[in-house]
Amino acid sequence: MIGSKGCSAQTSTLVFLLLGVAVVVAAARIGGRLARRLGQPAVVGEIAAGIALGPSLLGLIPGDPTSWLFPHQVRPLLGALAQIGLVLFMFIVGLELDMRLVRGRGKAAATISLTSIGVPFGLGIVLALVLYPHHDIVGGHRIGFTGMALFLGIAMSITAFPVLARIMTDRGMQHTAPGVFSLAAAAVDDILAWILLALVIAVIEGGSPAAIARIVALTAGYVAIMFAVVRPLLRRLMRWRERAGRLTPDILAVVVIGLFVSAAVTELIGVHQIFGAFVFGVVMPKVGSLQINTEIAERLEHVSVLVLLPMFFVVTGLGVDLAAIGPDGWWQLALVLVVAIGGKFAGAYVGARCSRIRGRQAAAVAVLMNTRGLTELVILSVGRELGVLSDELFAMLVVMALVTTVLTAPLLRIVYPDSVIASDVAAAERRRQAAGNxxxxxxxxxxxxxxxxxxxxxxxxxxxxxxxxxxxxxxxxxxxxxxxxxxxxxxxxxxxxxxxxxxxxxxxxxxxxxxxxxxxxxxxxxxxxxxxxxxxxxxxxxxxxxxxxxxxxxxxxxxxxxxxxxxxSSGDGDPDDRHRGDRHRGSGHQGSRPDCVSATTESGILCITDDSRSGRTAILAAVGLALHRGQPLTIATPGSRRRIRSDVTASLGENIDLRVVSLAHGSEVHGSAANGGDANGEARLTIAPYSARSSDSPWTYTVDDHTSTSEEALDQRIARAYASDRADCANTGPGANPDPADDRDTTGTSGQIEATTPATPAATG
Missing domain, CATH: 3.40.50.620 (HUPs)
Known part of the structure; x- marks a missing residue:
């Protein structure tokens, strides 16, 4: 009988656990989708969904659905799932934290990070002086001021690197100074924040100076071993994956085992399991390992994001009762928001200005660094576990995390609008260009x-x-x-x-x-x-x-x-092009003059063109190739040969060995596929590679000129592009060949260039 009752109780617990997981996953997905529709990161909606399932909303309904949906015997199981989700999440954060983002801007990133942590951390300690008398009792016991002050300092100074990255990408800011510097600063911020958290946990858990020193020493030794011993071993995973050609279950198992062992070690040391998970992600090889890291994160996210992290949101939400915030709590919440937003903004802004970032851009950096999101909840959950945050203060800080994350995107649009982003991106890319040619x-x-x-x-x-x-x-x-x-x-x-x-x-x-x-x-x-x-x-x-x-x-x-x-493209050409060329060659035009029917181009560049904009651009490109390669140029055109010769020689004179021939219906140009013009107005160019077998496989280029500016005359385009280069270009040919003009207007082909002899060594080593 007793066994039957025990079995029934276990079945009931399992049923409630399964139903609870289903409800949590559904609520998280719905909340995330709604948040994205409102222009917010999905994490905002998922956190809000977790809070809604707690006493703040669902608990207000008559009958208290929260208590029977998540009974007390189920909550420890949800908590265990939540901790596993946090471990996986922190590993992924570390895995995707690439310190190459800081390269070349380390000084500015460090300055912004230190000031954006130092200023709000100090203000958080000052805030603790005001709030401690109201929240000094936790679980019926008086807590020490130091632990609460240190955790308030961390809560004020955290930046959610992943959420910042999402917001920045959505706005296209990754190519701007604020985006680059805030991303680099947030990467440094992540490292410093988790190190600081480990130190704070050591202070709270250690108690005596000797115990604190022991925890710090063990943590430092653990980190040193991870970088000096474990990281080189993990590089072997790269070779393992390359041999297998994919991420095998064995490779993933090695990563998961190492991840959970690392988390367990830091938990035993006394600095929380999330620190070990984060460090294990950081020591994963980054250079040349994008494919395997992406595959690992993809596999783990399927479990952690869809199932386990929502458990963390609901566990957090069950501890947030907004209705329980008393009259004194609302002015305290306002003070928390002022310190959190103002302190982080001021610290990041000062650091950015000290790094010589302009005012508007510095303000954008400060707004981005105010993003907290899920990372803030992780910090707060640790503080609650350690018993240094009361339920009411915990609820206020969760609201602060939501508000600061929600405000980031709209504030950024005000401080750094899209028009300014576009202007800054253009200016940055122009500065990269070298002067001269x-x-x-x-x-x-x-x-x-x-x-x-x-x-x-x-x-x-x-x-x-x-x-x-x-x-x-x-x-x-x-x-x-x-x-x-x-x-x-x-x-x-x-x-x-x-x-x-x-x-x-x-x-x-x-x-x-x-x-x-x-x-x-x-x-x-x-x-x-x-x-x-x-x-x-x-x-x-x-x-x-x-x-x-x-x-x-x-x-x-x-x-x-x-x-x-x-x-x-390859010089073999499109089969349709070759067929069209064959048809042209098979239909000779009676009465055509010999020099208009055939032009031998084995020793130079051939441009087959028409009178379209793309055709004229093909001539422009062909002239440049002839100048810089020192090869003769043959232009085959259905239009006026005299006009084209005049356009080319007006600026270049005898610096180019030029021949212009007529391309009438049925003519053949030796060495080229003189195909008909394409319907879309494309012009085709062909040029041989700089190799001994260049004549065997000429290269083909297709010109598609849809530039929106008004077109200059061809002679003006050539003069503007190449007149300054002609003195530097060797001319090995005899100059422009005498060629009688032919002013007949006939239908012809798109622009095409062909060269069939080598001129210089390969352009790439």
């Missing part, structure tokens, strides 16, 4: 995290086109496939950007034959429309004359109007 070519790289050797091979054609010009390597970083969730949004994108910058910088060191090299990256959404807009913006900011992109990524550049787009 007026011709600038931007090469779009849609896979900047590939190996440098692979990018060298893939960009050879594009870099060859930029010979003698200023080169801009523009990396487009697309977000990971997974949808970022609570607390850890967007951070892998920044890690990918850091990888991209390092890769493109290495690539730039292997580029030769260009005047200067500049590297820039953009993090964009996965939609082609958004990518095209970003490419257009980068081209405008960099004042590019041409935008080059590989044929495999050509769809990303559709709609670019800031500069002509040139798509590089």
């Amino acid at each position: 007026r011709r600038r070519v931007m090469v779009v790289i849609a896979n900047p995290t590939d190996s440098v050797d692979k990018l060298v091979r893939e960009t050879t054609r594009a870099v060859d086109f930029a010979h003698g010009a200023d080169l801009v390597l523009a990396g487009i970083v697309l977000p990971s496939r997974r949808t970022r969730e609570v607390g850890t949004p967007a951070v892998p994108d920044f890690a990918a950007a850091a990888d991209a910058v390092e890769t493109l910088t290495s690539l730039s060191a292997r580029v030769s034959g260009v005047a200067t090299v500049c590297v820039m990256t953009r993090i964009v959404s996965a939609t082609d429309h958004r990518v095209a807009a970003e490419i257009d913006d980068m081209a405008g900011n960099s004042d590019a004359d041409f935008v080059l992109i590989d044929a495999g990524s050509a769809q990303l550049a559709r709609g670019v109007t800031a500069a002509p787009v040139i798509v590089t």
Whole structure:
């Protein structure tokens, strides 16, 4: 009988636990979705949902649904699930905290971080002097002032790095000074805050100076072992994953085992398990390990975000009773908000100004650093576990965390509106450009995290086109496939950007034959429309004359109007193009003059063009190639040969070996696929690589000029682009070949350039 009753009680507890988990997950998803619709981070709605399931809202309904939905025997189980969720969450935060974000701006980041922690921490201690007489009794026992003061200081000074990253990405601020510096400062802030928390826990738990010293020494030793011993061992996971070709269950098991052992060790030391989880995430290799780290985070998020973290929200919400805040509590809450917002803003603003960041931008940094979110709740839950925060004070601080996070986005729109963001992004990218050569070519790289050797091979054609010009390597970083969730949004994108910058910088060191090299990256959404807009913006900011992109990524550049787009592709050509060329060659035109029917171009560059804007741009590009490669140029046109010769030689004179031939219906140009014009007005260029077998596999470029500015005359465009370069370009040919003019207007092809002999060594090393 007794066994039957025990079994029934266990079944009842299990049923309530399962029902409670279902309700919590549903409430968290609904709350997160509503928050996103209101323009807030999802974590705001999920925290609010957790509070709503507690006595603050659900508990006000007659019958107290909270008590029977979450009975007392179930709450410890929910608490255990919540702690596991926190351990996983803190590991992911550490995993995605890439200190390369601080590189090159460490001094400013440290200054902003120290002032944004120091000022609110000090004000938090002062606030404790006011609040301690009202909250000195916790659980029927008087607490010490020191523990409460230290925790109030930490609560005032925390910044939620993941939520800050999400807000910043949503506003497109990752390319601005406030975005860059606040992200770097928040990364330093995270490290300092968790170290400070460990010290505060040591002070509270240790009691005596000797015990405190022991905890601090053990913690320091633990951190040293993690970096000196564990981190090199974790690098072997990279090789393991490379051999397997995927994240295997065994690799994930090693990570999970290490994670929970690390959390258990810090709990035994006395500095809480979340510190061990965070440090284990930090020591995970970052350089060259984006793929495995993304896969690990993706697997763990499926469990922690969807199921376990909502348990933490409801456990927090069960301890928040807003109705229990008495008359004195509301002025205390107002004081808490003033100190939290004002202290953090003042500290971050002063640090930013000391780092020579302008006033408006410094204010934006200060607003961003006020984001607290889920990280604040983690700190507060630790304080409550240690018994230094009363229920009423805990509720006030939870409200403060919500309010400061909710206010960040609207305040940021006031302090740093979208128009200013766009202006600052443009100014920053223009400052990156080197002065000097007026011709600038931007090469779009849609896979900047590939190996440098692979990018060298893939960009050879594009870099060859930029010979003698200023080169801009523009990396487009697309977000990971997974949808970022609570607390850890967007951070892998920044890690990918850091990888991209390092890769493109290495690539730039292997580029030769260009005047200067500049590297820039953009993090964009996965939609082609958004990518095209970003490419257009980068081209405008960099004042590019041409935008080059590989044929495999050509769809990303559709709609670019800031500069002509040139798509590089294999010289084998499209089968349809070859068929069209065959048809042209098979229908000779009787009565055509011999020099208008055939032009031999094995030793130079051939441009087959029409009278469209793209066709004229093809001529402009062909002239530049001929000048900088020192090769003769043949232009085949259905229009006026005299006009084209005049346009080219007006500025360049005899500095270019030029031949202009007529391209009438049925004519054949030896060595080229003289295909008909495309319906979309694209002009095709072909040029051979700088290799011994260049004639075997010529390269093809497709020009698509949809620039929105009014078009100058061709001679003016050539003069503006190349007149200053002609003295520097070797001319090995005899000059312009005599060629009778042919003014017949006939239908022809798009612009096409072909070169079939090597001229110089490869443009990329």
